[in-house]
Amino acid sequence: MNSKVKSKKMIVSIFILFIVALFVAFFVFNSNTLASDEVFNDIDFKSEHVNVDGYKLDHETEELFVKLKLSEEDKTAILEAFKNSKFEISSSSDSYADGNYFINISLNKLYELELNPTQKKLIFVYEDDNDSDHIYYKFSNDSGLFELLETITKESLNQ
The missing domain is CATH 3.30.1490 (Dna Ligase; domain 1)
Structure with a gap:
């Protein structure tokens, strides 16, 4: 069970990192400044x-x-x-x-x-x-x- 919990935490962490990277990229490349x-x-x-x-x-x-x-x-x-x-x-x-x-x-x-x-x-x-x-x-x-x-x-x- 311990490895399943670690695996889920890792997947969630990667997903969150992916969302943050998309958010940053959106504002950097779509800046109107x-x-x-x-x-x-x-x-x-x-x-x-x-x-x-x-x-x-x-x-x-x-x-x-x-x-x-x-x-x-x-x-x-x-x-x-x-x-x-x-x-x-x-x-x-x-x-x-x-x-x-x-x-x-x-x-x-x-x-x-x-x-x-x-x-x-x-x-x-x-x-x-x-x-x-x-x-x-x-x-x-x-x-x-x-x-x-x-x-x-x-x-x-x-x-």
């Missing part, structure tokens, strides 16, 4: 020619577009946040909503972006920057990008 290099077409974050600038659409200020005054540290932090962000494909976004950011990133090529901080959406101004046909992306992890942009906007308004 995309890394920045999967979203941006041909992006090279190690490019020698780096420039970042941007504006915020803001009807509450005297200026319709608030120019972001970016230090070199700000530019580096923005690039790092984009590099470390994770995305999911989204169906649509409210374009040109009040409070949206318009960010231009020049690396190996120019990426013109619209960011909706309310919906946490990324919109490529030119579709060939991400090989899409009006695909919008939602940040599943923005790596502090929107908080950083809000801080920079407040500093830009106070200068």
